[in-house]
Amino acid sequence: MYRDKSRKENVKHKQLFTSALTIMLVLSLVMFMANQPSASACTVFLGRKVKFDMELSPNVPLFRPAVDGYFYPGSPKITKKLEVINVGNVPFLICRFAVTFHGDAYLATGLQMEILELGKGKGEKPHVLYNGTLSTLSKGVEVNGKSAIPEGKSVTLQFTVYMPETAGNEYQGLSMRADIAVTVCSTAHDGETIEN
Amino acid sequence: METKAVAAAILLIGLVATMAGAGLYAYFSDTETSTGNIFTAGTLDLKTIDWNELTWRDGVTATWTATNMKPGDSFPFDMEFVGLSRAGTITPGSLEITCNYNVIEETPQTESDTDPYTNGHPDTMAKQMIITRFKCNGTEYLGSIVDFDEDGKKTFYDLKNSPVTGLPIPVVTDGGTFFRLSVKFSEDAGNDFQGDTFNLTMIFTLKQ
Numbered sequence: 001m002y003r004d005k006s007r008k009e010n011v012k013h014k015q016l017f018t019s020a021l022t023i024m025l026v027l028s029l030v031m032f033m034a035n036q037p038s039a040s041a042c043t044v045f046l047g048r049k050v051k052f053d054m055e056l057s058p059n060v061p062l063f064r065p066a067v068d069g070y071f072y073p074g075s076p077k078i079t080k081k082l083e084v085i086n087v088g089n090v091p092f093l094i095c096r097f098a099v100t101f102h103g104d105a106y107l108a109t110g111l112q113m114e115i116l117e118l119g120k121g122k123g124e125k126p127h128v129l130y131n132g133t134l135s136t137l138s139k140g141v142e143v144n145g146k147s148a149i150p151e152g153k154s155v156t157l158q159f160t161v162y163m164p165e166t167a168g169n170e171y172q173g174l175s176m177r178a179d180i181a182v183t184v185c186s187t188a189h190d191g192e193t194i195e196n
Numbered sequence: 197m198e199t200k201a202v203a204a205a206i207l208l209i210g211l212v213a214t215m216a217g218a219g220l221y222a223y224f225s226d227t228e229t230s231t232g233n234i235f236t237a238g239t240l241d242l243k244t245i246d247w248n249e250l251t252w253r254d255g256v257t258a259t260w261t262a263t264n265m266k267p268g269d270s271f272p273f274d275m276e277f278v279g280l281s282r283a284g285t286i287t288p289g290s291l292e293i294t295c296n297y298n299v300i301e302e303t304p305q306t307e308s309d310t311d312p313y314t315n316g317h318p319d320t321m322a323k324q325m326i327i328t329r330f331k332c333n334g335t336e337y338l339g340s341i342v343d344f345d346e347d348g349k350k351t352f353y354d355l356k357n358s359p360v361t362g363l364p365i366p367v368v369t370d371g372g373t374f375f376r377l378s379v380k381f382s383e384d385a386g387n388d389f390q391g392d393t394f395n396l397t398m399i400f401t402l403k404q
Contacts, residue, residue, distance in 0.1 A: 056229075061231065065234055071237045161235065163237065171237040172237055175234065181228070184227075185223055
């Protein structure tokens with residue numbers, strides 16, 4: 001009689017445990033989906049409305065041969081600045097660059113690009129985010145932004161492009177269009193909890 | 197009652213664990229793009245004409261022709277010239293002139309040709325082909341050819357091994373820089389070259 005009761009209780013506990021486990025699994029899945037990276041958007045996170053959004057300025061092409069001239073081996077370096085503005089309410093870091101090429105994409109193998117995150121004020125040295133061939137950026141490159149950019153603040157990126165003296169005639173007359181994508185990530189992307 | 201308490205406890209623990217886990221994995225990202233950036237490499241393009249091909253083109257042929265040369269013969273080539281002009285988007289820094297050559301042996305071989313294999317070592321004939329005029333737009337640059345083999349003569353062998361650099365940059369198409377050449381077949385050339393043809397290619401290079 002006592003054994004019978006004990007067995008019934010055991011079965012009940014097992015059923016409860018399975019139900020709880022299922023609920024936990026479903027909840028975990030929901031939370032995981034909610035925290036996947038999304039494009040410029042407002043996201044409801046743990047019941048709070050978070051606006052994670054940035055803008056680039058100026059909103060015009062940076063590099064134009066009519067203004068900058070043409071590239072040739074050893075030609076002067078062309079430097080442009082791009083401001084990344086936090087128009088949301090979550091601090092972020094520069095975390096990735098990717099470039100899409102149209103036209104004579106081979107030209108990208110003969111061009112070098114350096115991307116700096118400029119410091120604030122005179123004392124702060126620029127931080128090198130990327131230095132290498134332009135073509136490598138087609139795959140996308142993860143970078144480590146130096147400063148967290150808070151709400152309403154901005155950081156200036158400096159892009160320098162040049163053709164090394166060692167480049168040869170194979171690049172003569174080539175022309176391409178490049179779309180430069182800048183990605184920012186929340187400061188918590190490396191495992192910290194977002195502080196709102 | 198006891199069962200209900202156990203269930204509530206498990207649920208609570210599960211909820212807290214889920215939230216903590218979610219917090220640890222949380223991150224957002226946003227991507228914006230700077231579009232329409234144009235990168236263009238410039239061009240250096242040299243165009244040529246000569247006295248018998250009077251339209252600008254990429255290379256001319258048979259500008260200077262001398263037949264039946266014998267040792268001591270001079271060829272002033274008063275009428276012959278090569279015109280140079282530039283197209284392209286980059287302003288060049290200098291013009292360089294050099295040459296290349298080969299020797300064609302006659303067929304059938306002349307009995308008196310004491311070297312039937314000059315085509316295998318064309319430098320020997322190039323050393324007997326003396327340059328006596330090397331003018332760009334009326335200015336003599338013969339002195340700019342280095343006597344590479346120090347034999348006291350300025351020959352096509354010297355020009356091949358020591359290109360003349362720093363020559364005036366040709367103006368844009370339809371203006372032009374004119375290059376003139378005079379040649380002498382050395383008195384020292386012996387029977388080794390009888391019947392042989394010296395095939396000369398003059399090379400003009402624009403440099404940035």
